[in-house]
Amino acid sequence: MSDAYLQLDKLTLAYGDTVAVKNLDLAIGKGELVAFLGPSGCGKTTTMRAIAGLLTPASGRIGLDGADITRVSANKRAVGLVFQSYALFPHLTVYENVAFGLRLKGISGADLDARVGAGLKSVGLTAFAGRKPAELSGGQQQRVALARSMVMEPKVLLLDEPLSNLDARLRLEMRAELQRVQRETGVTMIFVTHDQVEALALADRIVVMLNGGIEQIGTPEEIYNNPVSSFVADFVGFDNVFALKEGKLMTPNGPIALSGPAPQASAGLAWRPRAVVLGAGPFQGTVRGTSFAGNSREYLLDTPLGAIKAEIDASLPPHEIGSALAFNLPVAGAANLKRFG
Amino acid sequence: MSIRLFSPIVLFLLLVFLIGPFLIIIAASLSAGDTLAFPPQGLSLRWVTKVFAVESFRDSFAMSMFLAVFGTLAALLLGIPAAYALSRYRLPAAEAVRTIVSLPIIVPGIIVGLALLRYLVVPFGFNITVALFFAHAALVLPYAVRVVSASLDNLRSDIEEAAVLLGSSRFGAFFRVVMPNIRGGVLAAFILGFVTSFNQVPVSLFLSGPGVRTLPIDMLGYMETTYDPSIAALSALLAFLSIGIVFLAERFLGFSRYV
Amino acid sequence: MFQNRAEALALALPAAVFATLVFLLPVAILLSEGFRAGGAWTLSAYTHFFSETLNRTVFLRSFRLGLEVTAVSAVIGYAAAFAIVNLPPTGKGRLIGLVTLPLMISPVARTYAWIVILGRTGIVNQGITGLGLSAEPLRLLFTETAVFIGLLQLFLPLMILSLISALENMPRDAIPAARVLGANWFQVFWKVVLPLTREGLVVGGTLVFTGSLTAYITPAVLGGSKVLMLETLMYQQVSVANDFVSASVIAFILIVMSFAANILLKRLATARNRR
Numbered sequence: 078m079s080d081a082y083l084q085l086d087k088l089t090l091a092y093g094d095t096v097a098v099k100n101l102d103l104a105i106g107k108g109e110l111v112a113f114l115g116p117s118g119c120g121k122t123t124t125m126r127a128i129a130g131l132l133t134p135a136s137g138r139i140g141l142d143g144a145d146i147t148r149v150s151a152n153k154r155a156v157g158l159v160f161q162s163y164a165l166f167p168h169l170t171v172y173e174n175v176a177f178g179l180r181l182k183g184i185s186g187a188d189l190d191a192r193v194g195a196g197l198k199s200v201g202l203t204a205f206a207g208r209k210p211a212e213l214s215g216g217q218q219q220r221v222a223l224a225r226s227m228v229m230e231p232k233v234l235l236l237d238e239p240l241s242n243l244d245a246r247l248r249l250e251m252r253a254e255l256q257r258v259q260r261e262t263g264v265t266m267i268f269v270t271h272d273q274v275e276a277l278a279l280a281d282r283i284v285v286m287l288n289g290g291i292e293q294i295g296t297p298e299e300i301y302n303n304p305v306s307s308f309v310a311d312f313v314g315f316d317n318v319f320a321l322k323e324g325k326l327m328t329p330n331g332p333i334a335l336s337g338p339a340p341q342a343s344a345g346l347a348w349r350p351r352a353v354v355l356g357a358g359p360f361q362g363t364v365r366g367t368s369f370a371g372n373s374r375e376y377l378l379d380t381p382l383g384a385i386k387a388e389i390d391a392s393l394p395p396h397e398i399g400s401a402l403a404f405n406l407p408v409a410g411a412a413n414l415k416r417f418g
Numbered sequence: 419m420s421i422r423l424f425s426p427i428v429l430f431l432l433l434v435f436l437i438g439p440f441l442i443i444i445a446a447s448l449s450a451g452d453t454l455a456f457p458p459q460g461l462s463l464r465w466v467t468k469v470f471a472v473e474s475f476r477d478s479f480a481m482s483m484f485l486a487v488f489g490t491l492a493a494l495l496l497g498i499p500a501a502y503a504l505s506r507y508r509l510p511a512a513e514a515v516r517t518i519v520s521l522p523i524i525v526p527g528i529i530v531g532l533a534l535l536r537y538l539v540v541p542f543g544f545n546i547t548v549a550l551f552f553a554h555a556a557l558v559l560p561y562a563v564r565v566v567s568a569s570l571d572n573l574r575s576d577i578e579e580a581a582v583l584l585g586s587s588r589f590g591a592f593f594r595v596v597m598p599n600i601r602g603g604v605l606a607a608f609i610l611g612f613v614t615s616f617n618q619v620p621v622s623l624f625l626s627g628p629g630v631r632t633l634p635i636d637m638l639g640y641m642e643t644t645y646d647p648s649i650a651a652l653s654a655l656l657a658f659l660s661i662g663i664v665f666l667a668e669r670f671l672g673f674s675r676y677v
Numbered sequence: 678m679f680q681n682r683a684e685a686l687a688l689a690l691p692a693a694v695f696a697t698l699v700f701l702l703p704v705a706i707l708l709s710e711g712f713r714a715g716g717a718w719t720l721s722a723y724t725h726f727f728s729e730t731l732n733r734t735v736f737l738r739s740f741r742l743g744l745e746v747t748a749v750s751a752v753i754g755y756a757a758a759f760a761i762v763n764l765p766p767t768g769k770g771r772l773i774g775l776v777t778l779p780l781m782i783s784p785v786a787r788t789y790a791w792i793v794i795l796g797r798t799g800i801v802n803q804g805i806t807g808l809g810l811s812a813e814p815l816r817l818l819f820t821e822t823a824v825f826i827g828l829l830q831l832f833l834p835l836m837i838l839s840l841i842s843a844l845e846n847m848p849r850d851a852i853p854a855a856r857v858l859g860a861n862w863f864q865v866f867w868k869v870v871l872p873l874t875r876e877g878l879v880v881g882g883t884l885v886f887t888g889s890l891t892a893y894i895t896p897a898v899l900g901g902s903k904v905l906m907l908e909t910l911m912y913q914q915v916s917v918a919n920d921f922v923s924a925s926v927i928a929f930i931l932i933v934m935s936f937a938a939n940i941l942l943k944r945l946a947t948a949r950n951r952r
Contacts, residue, residue: 164580178584425760439790500692507685533703653786
């Protein structure tokens, strides 16, 4: 069985006695843009650092481009890393920061100049070559960090929370920037994030992680529409998540029958607020709260099934707080969960 | 109000008490007369020039300089790696290392000098100069570790990781990326160590011998027998040296930031 | 990347080993000499040491002078610190610089000045005989007073700097608030300033006290063999009487005082940080 371009086999990572990642298996293809998505402490950053070589695995194997790099030291791995804090060298100019790795390879003179120039040009910072990092804005620093890694022509580029520190507008710009770089160079890119919006927007494939293991791997559409576990469902915005036992929804008030036949081999069902049908259905609820969100109106209902979050078009007549409402959770509109808990 | 009168009087008296004696020394050293007196009998630079001519002073000055410069360098050579280990790693027994390295500040210097004389010099025929060198290095070590540690703690460690990922060795990363950014702290530690070692007396008390003497010890010996303004002149010169070094350090380095 | 414990030890060990061999071990052996006699562990050296009048006198004198210097430096320190803290920023900075300045100068130089001032033909005596207050010049050197003055001048800056820091950390309106409530200046000091600056006082006091106790140069130059203090006694015991056991006893006393001071200061620092 041939390895994928980047292959993680039964990888176990620990800090001292604390196990952060356990028996992780993952295959990433050449040129893919992959997101590691999960809450803090799930092991996504730890895995990233292990790929970079900053952490030695307790057990397991890492393969890159056909070679076993598990024991290869970080400075020989052809892996690039853009740190969350950018980690620019404060005592060097932008030019020297970008040139750093190239100089270590023995590249100098006109060749060095050409490559650094190209790197700076590709991130639009040619005019800033003589400045020091302290003189740059956050967004500019990040682009220097990106150029610094990219001029090394890495086999894999890792990015630690690349969009978290940016304001909304910069975030959009940087997203476009990363996509452009990936398209133009075809570099295999992995970024770590806790923000599902970023992951859904950027990635070809998303690896959702929890507690040191993988919950689900899939395309953004798959993750968004077909979460396999209650955790993933909750993470990507299914606000109404229920375990299923013997065809009944498990609610805080005990098991309650579904409005239709339950799907086979299902551990739970999850509905997005949009999927809740208001105004008709076998269930009854009282409107506890409502908020206007531009295009839609959100409702929080107190029901025998617990709190239900619903959302309908803003153009439809609103429901008053305190009013009683019939509603349905149609089985057809639910995501089928294979795992619960 | 009495407060408003109180302040200037207190401050004036304070400065007279603290700095006055120093000014008196300067005046006494400019005396043209043969004995130590204030007010000086006439003004002359003869005593100031004389101290440069006294061979014993030149020798002991050279010794003090040697100890201050090389003792501090030795302390830095030992202290910088230790500070790095304490700052960047979760060192087993970190507290023990920190304590052992800080002890020389707590233990009075005279005890160290005596102990080294008794257990290193006398029984093993250890060279006194070497023992003095060790003693001064040990004396400065705590300052070296403390100041450099502070600088390292203020420097993020991810730039070292970045350097390694760009192809540098760990060792190379330290020199290319860490040292340039803690340069100020290292320099401040050197200056602090230099001044501490140079002005140190008790440590060197017992570790003296024929031809092996630090300048302050030499001065103390001279004071016991001769009563001329040489010591005043020497004291004044040394004081200006110390003040000058610290002043320049503050001006060009912002010395007080590091200590 | 900073996980490797072997690396960490390799980096820290040279300094630790050096300090242990050159410093810790010799000092430890020296101290042990005070607790052994004829191969057995005993306190006989200590009982013998304190049985000698001279030793008791020196011991008590050192403590007494230490306390006196501390007390006087506290009084002057508060006055000076108060005056300095109320200065405009430029003046304050300059004054603090001037107060710190003496600390840069070698103790030999600082102590030597007093010879010029207190000697037989020194300034003070010139004034006294000149004004006819006494026919003969007074013997001011090699007295406890001379040592006291020398130590005071040496350590006063430490107390002042400590109190300045404490006063600046005091809530700005505490004093005016007390005044408005009717307190006179003595009450303001005793009930407001003192409690609020207590830590600074303790820090300064500890530095001054241990400094005075472990001083060598000032007692040597200004006290000579007439006014022996702990360290000058130690020097004398070794160089004149070759008595290393007494030296060990004195060393132990000095180290215990110094350690106690250090622990106290550390505890105050952590208590302050916890707040």
